[in-house]
Amino acid sequence: MKSQQPRRSALFELGFRPFFLAGAVFAALVIPLWVAAWLGLTGEWQPAGGWLAWHMHEMLFGFIAAVIAGFLLTAVQNWTGVPGLSGSPLVALAAIWLFARLAWLTPLPVWLVISLDVLFLPAVTVSIARSVWIARQKRNYPVVLVLGLLALCNLVSLTGLATGDFALQRQSNLGALWLVAALVGIIGGRVIPFFTQRGLDLSGPAPSLPWLDYLLLAGSIVVALLMLSGIALQPSIGLGVVFALLGAGHLVRLLLWHHPGIWQVPLLWSLHMAYAWLVVALYAMALWNAGWLIGFSQATHLLAIGSMSGMILAMIARVSLGHTGRPLKTVPAISAAFILLNLAVPARVWLAPAWPQLGFWLAGLCWATAFALFVWYYAAILYRPRPDALPG
Template identity: 55%
Template sequence: MEIIDRRKALGIPPLWRLAFRPFFLAGSLFALLAVPLWVAAWAGAWHGWQPAGGWLAWHRHEMLFGFAMAIVAGFLLTAVQTWTGRPSISGQRLMLLALLWLAARLGWLFGLPIALLTVLELGFMLTLAGLMGRMLRAVRQKRNYPIVAVLLLMTAADAEVMAGLFRGDDSLQRQGVLAGLWLVAALMGLIGGRVIPFFTQRGLGRQEMVKPVVWLDIALLVGTGLVAVLHAAGLALSPNPLLGLLFLAIGGGHLWRLLRWYDAGIRGVPLLWSLHLAMLWLVVACVGLALWHFGLLAASSPSLHALTVGSMGGLILAMIARVTLGHTGRPLELPAGVRWAFVLFNLGAVARVFLVPVWPLAGLWLAATCWSLALALYAWRYAPMLTRARVDGHPG
């Protein structure tokens, strides 16, 4: 049976053998084009063209539910095979899932009727949650059930956005996007808390991995989930000192974890410092939002972009760079020039968070240029890996 399964697996075109391949490639290409497209629209370049809900609604939704969820899908549907010991989605089924994701992206961009767009959008989210839930349930792996819960809550947040789009209610759309954003932050904290100490220990050849503080991990998950629920309910859109304390506590918890994980050796390993720096941006976002809720900052947008660009985007780039190497049978050594992608990405985050409030247009273009160049470097170096068979001859 193993020989038959192996032959069957090797008969699938490499791009469709595991979910990380199409989703990492499509997600990175989509994001490197979408950000400059949005900045050009913000600068007034597209007068006669409006996506569903307008350009602002498109940008808010697509960078989260389009780009980030593509990477989440690729990562989880690949990792679940390792977690459960069961084959994950591949071949025609994987192709159909990727086409569903692409149809939803094109539907938003070219303004499909809202009813059809909703079916495409929520269909992708529900299918992803269902696939994960079925594979985990088959082996009763309760430890990872919270991931399915987060995916279902993400689907609910997306449904809130779609309801806002249908009603023409921008506030409702914003509530759904912010709720979804903090759910992704919860997922980042959950997955990051597992893999970053492990990657650090393995990458530096240390004998022992830093053990998790279980109550802290649970508290961060619950606290970040609470932030998502409050945003979904519209209760976190205006300054509130109590929420400031909550954000301060979440930021402090993540900072404590980073200090525990820190090892001076990471400074010479881009695959490691990029992960740690991405989580540091999450601390910056939480502290900035705490200051906004305390009335000490005039706007929340820079802090939110510390989360979206610096932390979420930075963690995505660092993770897909490492995961692609490992799952294509290559040593964990960055291709030439890719370390500059990490540098560019973080420079872009600095521009978006700190320069845009002072020089809006110049800061946005600088941030967008750094973002797109970083993702273009990834696509250039990694597309051949994602579209070709593993170098060690194994399936996957």
């Protein structure tokens, strides 16, 4: 009897493997490309819809959507006990994502770009919804709802691309941004206190306020729909109050989860810092609505870079170790990546408006280096089978 050959690759065994790696590679490449385009260094090359439309769409529906897909396609298996996508179906889903990213950057007809791009999020949503429905897991119905709304936002954005309506693209992309903020609230509310308890070996249940969780989720979805409609793009004192209340609610959560020991553990402080940027972004939106101190783009990038991208980098670093059976300890290079990503926030939000070339290049360099460090250290981890030979 022949002995079983060891697996050479585990890249398509679970969703987190291809999509964390692809999302990180994409992140490391596209921000320097965007900065170069913004500074006029890309010549006559134009992606579908122009560089600004490409940047807004692809950071959400290319980079962030890939990581969301990787995380949820993996997490839903643990939540429901229903096997997640693997093998050929996962290869097909990853190919859809990749072809759409390439299509945006090539001179293909717009209808073909749209045909490729519109498939990915509905496919992810159907896969997650199927598992949640089989398990009748009502707790995760909101996740399916937010995914479905993200797919709707992408459809509206692509409609704007097809009709040349940049305002419609902007509204739908901003709506999607705040739906991702809703997911940060949902997932962050589950994993940050849990990881903190586990990482610091604390006794007792993780602290939580379920009523606050639901209010924050509802508030984030309302804000997303107001962005999608265009209503929230005009300053409003009433909406400013909503943002301030959401900021206060998330701050309460953050204080409830805090423990001094997190600052000794990079895999923990990176998560808490990302959530803290969410609080800052919400208060910045409140200030913008009041007409004080900060611009809309600055407040938006506090959310997009500090909170969402910070949460992504922290989560993929931690989840990749846990789901590949490795010790939950990071290396100096990844600690440096966390620091660099947090430095990208002030460079983009406060330095760039005053000194554009310095601010944009510094922010882009910090961002790209952070994700390049992740790729350098984690590529082999995500590609290779688990050292304990277990599936996953």
